[in-house]
Amino acid sequence: MAVAAYDSSMTQLDDSPLLGDAYTNDRRRVFHSWSAQGALDPVVLAGALGSKMWDADGTTWIDFTSQLVNMNLGHQHPRMIEAIKEQAERLCMVAPNFANDQRSEAARLIVEKANLGTDGAPRAGGHFEKVFFTNAGAEAVENAIRLAKAHTGRMKVLSAYRSYHGGTAAAIGLTGEPRRLENEPSIPGLVKFWGPYPYRSAFHADSAEQECERALQHLRDTVVFEGASKVAAIILESVVGTNGILVPPDGYLEGVRTLCDEYGIVMICDEVMSGFGRTGQWFAWQKWGAQPDLIAFAKGVNSGYVPVGGVVISADIAATFDERVFPGGLTYSGHPLACATAVASINIFDDEGVNEHARHLGRDVIGWELCEMASRHPSIGEVRGMGVFWAVELVRDRDTREPVDAATTGAVVAECKANGMWPMMAANRIHVVPPCNTPDDVAREGLAILDAALAVADAAVA
């Protein structure tokens, strides 16, 4: 079956009697994430289907954000809704100490996918064994480092500048961008390093190969000077998401793996944003093949139809806790409603060829069109990405690579919204991150809106 198996003419119940008061009650009573509350002016969404969403007046946008880069299957997939309904009627809640059919199946499927190789076939030596379920991504990261610390008996954890790992205590401490700053001091033992970013190299490199080599040497130096025997884990986003869609140069993840092996350090890939189809693979690291010890996941595992996340655990680390008590737990670990949607989502991915479609969109539609736009718009410094995970980096000057100001990026975003496409803005970048099953014509429509809106940035930098 092809992707987008549902018909965009499907009607929806967007006649909630609460819609009329939604805005007023939001402004009076809802406290929003990462915001000064006073200036907010949220759009009240009334409904959504596939890659489109609309307000109560019927103004419709192509959702080029997948909400928060999590709705990899798009909005209101009928099989996801059916899975929720069926499970709700069967059994809504089971405490973590019981076993449950949906949880067992979700774990089995996730481990099966984690043990695939770069060619999509079962990997010889695939070492993943178990899944610990959490409520979302930050808790997945918290528990990944908890596992690594308990397994190694060490306490330091290294993470990259230009990263986001979540809003809870350790996850925000690991985060390498400004959202961490007002949350400091964080937990002890967290150390930062620079990852590869050829377009703005921290290493004065002039090629991707040089960037890779120098970034790995810098990471090695950081490990050695922090005391390799004190380092429990290195955590990194396999493809950095919010901080720039930074696809690592070939060889980088393999180099991190080698370093971790040399010093007995746990390698953790944070795949909360990059996992489950975003890059066209189950997990982004599978493109290169060096398998981490732990994988933190959330978002795309079930497109957030019910909140869930988790950690995929290697056999070696899982064995540490055969006799010893794992010092962590959550009331809703492996919630059956969430797990039922994870099972449904993974099966939909297989039945509808969602990963294949994401790769096709990246190669033939989004990547193709963005590269073509880069040749025409002087405000574009670089486009980069893979699958349905792309960034358009806007600059004042292509030679100096000076970023455009927030007002310029904001004006491009406003122009897109006014013309029916909702883009994602991050610093001086527009991130193009629609659902993985967006039909080609809808993706092209959204890209044409972006193309026209970029005239605003071109005029600002002229």
Ligand SMILES: Cc1ncc(COP(=O)(O)O)c(C=O)c1O
């Ligand atoms: C790479 C990464 N890790 C962790 C998180 C935190 O996930 P959550 O917001 O579900 O807690 C995010 C969220 O955007 C993320 O992108």
